[in-house]
Amino acid sequence: MKALQYRTIGAAPEVVTVPDPEPGPGQVLLKVTAAGVCHSDIAVMSWPAEGFPYDLPLTLGHEGVGTVAALGPGTTGVREGDAVAVYGPWGCGRCAKCAEGKENYCLRADELGIRPPGLGAPGAIAEYLLVDDPRHLVPLDGLDPVAAVPLTDAGLTPYHAVKRALPKLVPGSTAVVIGTGGLGHVAIQLLRALTPARVVALDVSEDKLRLAREVGAHETVLSDDAAPAAVRELTGGLGAQAVFDFVGAAPTVQTAGAVAAVEAEVVIVGIGGGTLPVGFGVLPFEVSVSAPYWGSRAELQEVLALARAGAVSVHTETFSLDEAPRAYERLHAGTVNGRAVILPNG
Numbered sequence: 442m443k444a445l446q447y448r449t450i451g452a453a454p455e456v457v458t459v460p461d462p463e464p465g466p467g468q469v470l471l472k473v474t475a476a477g478v479c480h481s482d483i484a485v486m487s488w489p490a491e492g493f494p495y496d497l498p499l500t501l502g503h504e505g506v507g508t509v510a511a512l513g514p515g516t517t518g519v520r521e522g523d524a525v526a527v528y529g530p531w532g533c534g535r536c537a538k539c540a541e542g543k544e545n546y547c548l549r550a551d552e553l554g555i556r557p558p559g560l561g562a563p564g565a566i567a568e569y570l571l572v573d574d575p576r577h578l579v580p581l582d583g584l585d586p587v588a589a590v591p592l593t594d595a596g597l598t599p600y601h602a603v604k605r606a607l608p609k610l611v612p613g614s615t616a617v618v619i620g621t622g623g624l625g626h627v628a629i630q631l632l633r634a635l636t637p638a639r640v641v642a643l644d645v646s647e648d649k650l651r652l653a654r655e656v657g658a659h660e661t662v663l664s665d666d667a668a669p670a671a672v673r674e675l676t677g678g679l680g681a682q683a684v685f686d687f688v689g690a691a692p693t694v695q696t697a698g699a700v701a702a703v704e705a706e707v708v709i710v711g712i713g714g715g716t717l718p719v720g721f722g723v724l725p726f727e728v729s730v731s732a733p734y735w736g737s738r739a740e741l742q743e744v745l746a747l748a749r750a751g752a753v754s755v756h757t758e759t760f761s762l763d764e765a766p767r768a769y770e771r772l773h774a775g776t777v778n779g780r781a782v783i784l785p786n787g
């Protein structure tokens with residue numbers, strides 16, 4: 442089959458032919474309908490050889506939907522032809538966190554060498570994807586595969602981030618979204634669907650800010666040195682009750698801290714390497730800062746339910762598998778509006 446692989450440190454990913462995967466005991470083989478392109482892959486491909494955590498070549502893609510093509514010996518719970526979305530952060534399924542459905546925080550995944558597809562295990566930007574266990578599969582139940590596939594990360598990750606801030610987003614409150622790309626433009630919609638907060642979106646690109654307004658941001662602000670003062674002014678000097686940073690670079694985490702109100706929730710989702718100091722008098726009183734990873738299995742079901750109810754719709758641009766390297770170039774250049782989605786069998 443054809444697959445998009447990251448093969449050499451520092452080189453662009455390539456479309457190559459690899460052996461067709463065969464499902465082993467307990468596994469499920471999916472024929473991939475759609476696979477999403479995430480900025481985290483660009484971060485992975487920028488890491489140096491020293492300390493690189495995954496074996497190469499690595500088939501990319503940690504957002505996947507497909508139809509069940511074959512079951513391994515003894516696999517039960519899904520049937521050939523079922524249309525499903527893949528929950529990506531695989532865990533052991535047994536530890537205390539996995540028991541809560543929080544396989545993204547599995548306590549034993551590292552020790553057992555369990556890796557998400559596309560982030561260690563062979564990923565979804567390929568004609569077929571092996572899934573370790575049917576519990577990682579959620580039925581699409583009528584959702585369009587292209588519109589649904591980004592929900593497995595670009596939907597689930599902001600959903601988890603927004604959910605923890607819900608108690609603070611009361612009527613009259615403000616939520617700030619920094620970086621309105623794949624994850625951020627879904628975050629805006631989640632905030633509008635789940636809270637009465639006023640949503641202020643920040644980005645460096647006018648195109649992205651236009652999309653932010655289209656999907657529900659009340660206000661947009663260009664993300665520069667003047668942004669913190671502009672956001673403060675929009676909030677009558679008080680700041681925002683929740684700040685979601687989908688860039689996570691030094692200047693944006695600084696902005697996140699600078700626009701936080703007393704008792705605000707600051708969630709750093711982007712992996713841009715920025716750090717935000719916390720200590721008495723450094724931030725307003727009782728600000729909580731967290732850096733979460735992905736979301737739980739239950740939260741994926743909740744995001745898909747929200748999409749079925751029409752409350753979130755991802756803006757997508759589709760590419761064939763042969764065009765997949767181009768999708769990564771475009772994402773790197775900042776010219777994808779919404780999420781790029783690869784159709785490996787399209």
Ligand code: NAD
Nearest residue numbers: 480481620621622623624644645664687710711712734735
């Ligand atoms: P994306 O490229 O689609 O979106 C990023 C957006 O940020 C773009 O619109 C870009 O114009 C904007 N931006 C860049 N610099 C900015 C600045 N200084 N101020 C404001 N906006 C700026 O990326 P994505 O796929 O949505 O991913 C967003 C981030 O989240 C990445 O760092 C990614 O690695 C990370 N991520 C984290 C998790 C997690 O579990 N923590 C999961 C998925 C993605």
Ligand code: ZN
Nearest residue numbers: 479480481594
């Ligand atoms: Zn991702």
Ligand code: ZN
Nearest residue numbers: 533536539547
């Ligand atoms: Zn576990």
